[in-house]
Amino acid sequence: SRQWRGVIREYADRLDVTDATPVVTLGEGGTPLLPAPALSRRTGADVWVKFEGMNPTGSFKDRGMTMAVTKAVEGGAKVVICASTGNTSASAAAYATHAGITAAVLVPEGKIAMGKLSQAIAHDAQLLQVQGNFDDCLDIARDLAANYPVHLVNSVNNDRIEGQKTAAFEVVEVLGDAPDFHFIPVGNAGNYTAYTRGYREDIAAGNATRMPRMFGFQASGSAPIVRGEPVRDPDTIASAIRIGNPASWELALQARDETDGYFGAIDDDKILEAQRILSAEVGIFVEPASAISVAGLLERSAAGVVPAGARVVLTVTGHGLKDPQWALRTADGSDVQPTVVPVDTKQVAQVLGLTS
């Protein structure tokens, strides 16, 4: 047995690196692809979950960030910059500090989850809260990268997409071929684009025989691709994908057409219901944005689009501990209050419904 070496070393022959490349890695990738019997029962399909919350900073962003920061360092950059709804900032901060360079991150004021904010601060990023939304942050980050000595590590940087395509390679290795359907959350649509590229390359390399239908989902209050126009004030509890003007919009439409794919919108209450199903029935805790893959599957299955026995992979992008408050929320909007018991075994047994 040996330690997983991170996506650049594991897939060196399929990425633009050489023996001289100064690899910046925290051991990302090699995440579990888990069968989800409860979801298979509910849908009649053969459902698997790619648990990207198991990456070093708790989201799929680490796959792209290892490449983006490695290339930045290779090119002599001293500062990387990104706009973020939270996860990218956490990842950029961790990889930059590991490489001994600075991460500057721009986040929408008051709009990112506490876990992600804590990570960026913990990893010593220069974090600025911008008085605007994610799209405003990305505009500024692009401006800065065009006019100042800072290296942009958002997914408009192709190195990010290159790193992220490795998740598709891992799926094919485990299943022996590509699935029939792949369900995935969509914000900037970088990851949707990355998986499509990964599967395409696997077909070209003879590792896979088919292209999965790529099904991407946005939150209803933040669904520019579904609506066909930018959303000026995107709104959803799924803060990670609260994006009104996706950076990879055109590439995503091409990928949809290439794969006989689909983009759908899901209401927030359905996102939270799906998060609960995944945590309480499958044992996988994800943040709300990630649960939209599950909600999308349940919706498309109910619509009759997913045939019995079809092989389905869901990417769940970020760990539930990133943004844990939603798991405590009940249907009436109050928080769960766990029952309090005295220091008394008999009474505890009684409350638990145990009999001797």
Ligand code: F0G
């Ligand atoms: N899921 C999670 C947990 C995310 O953090 C993101 C994006 C997405 C899905 C969507 O991925 O943008 O490639 O379509 N988060 C970015 C960030 C925007 O700043 O962390 P995408």
